[in-house]
Amino acid sequence: MNVILSADDIGLTESITDGIAGCVQKGTVSSVSVVANGYAFEHAIRKIRETRPCLVSVHLNTVECPPLADPRDIPDLLDLRGHLHLRFFKTLVKFVFSARSKRDSLRAQFKTEYRAQITRVQDALGPSTPIRVDSHQHLHMIPFLFDILMELNREFHFAYVRIPREPFLLSTQLIREWRIYRPSSIVKNLVLRGLAWRNGKKITRRGIPHSDLFLGIMFPGPCRPELTAHLLDLVLGKRVEASTCVEILFHPGRASAEERGFWQRRALADYYLSEERDRDAVRVDHAQERLRNSSKLRSTTLGA
Secondary structure, eight states: OEEEEEEEEETSOHHHHHHHHHHHHHTOOOEEEEOTTSTTHHHHHHHHHHHOOSEEEEEEOOSSSOOSSOGGGOGGGBOTTSOBOOOHHHHHHHHHTSOHHHHHHHHHHHHHHHHHHHHHHHHHHOTTSOOEEEEGGGGGGSHHHHHHHHHHHHHHOOSEEOOOOOOOOOOHHHHHTGGGSOHHHHHHHHHHHHHHHHHHHHHHHHTOOBOSEEEOSSSSTTOOTTHHHHHHHHHHTSOOOTTOEEEEEEOOOOOOGGGGGGOSSHHHHHHHTOTHHHHHHHHHHHHHHHHHHOTTGGGOEEOO
């Protein structure tokens, strides 16, 4: 079993980047996902070169921040400030309820911005760097966006694409700790599991490496760090092939109070400044420690 401990959002702000880089330096995080159009992209590239995480992915982002493509080429992706602003369900609804010509235009606009973001990361890290891909709020799992990725694969030959297929874990202890599961996370997981079935078949046919199991939509959630070991035991106890790839997602980077001005939406600002992100740094420590002490470690590769 191949276990990857990932941290998203490096490059979004300097404080978030520094928090994630600290985890990489400690050896707890093996993979980072960089926001190419983040407010601290250059800072993130410097930190990546300093700390040398095992794996680096492009964290495709059309949810926030200024675009990298020419704004004139992607008008439907921008708000009045000229920033990207399309969240998961807003993107899905916008596409489904558009006429065919508008859908074609949206496809072209997303493809233009995706290409610009992937190219920026590739140029910064060097042409020999394998291109791994995931996305902010898992937008790349929306069918028309996933199909765009499959088209871009012809240009970039992706080394890995995240497929967030999270199992519903059940045990007596988790039943007692039922409060760790948010209703919104359960709904989101159900939607993504359905999309993973559809997209998983497409990516398997193309032979692109991807995650077979994923934790991070409902796990770790607001759970106590002490529960991390139990959750990992449930995953590692599954009967799977030795080649199975399990990606476990954390958000250990926390924005500073001085960075609040980056976000007009209060919900986003509260999310990035949440103490939950500090606790995620503790959770990833517990996860790494549990993996190191696991009797199954001989069949588990951390980040490789």
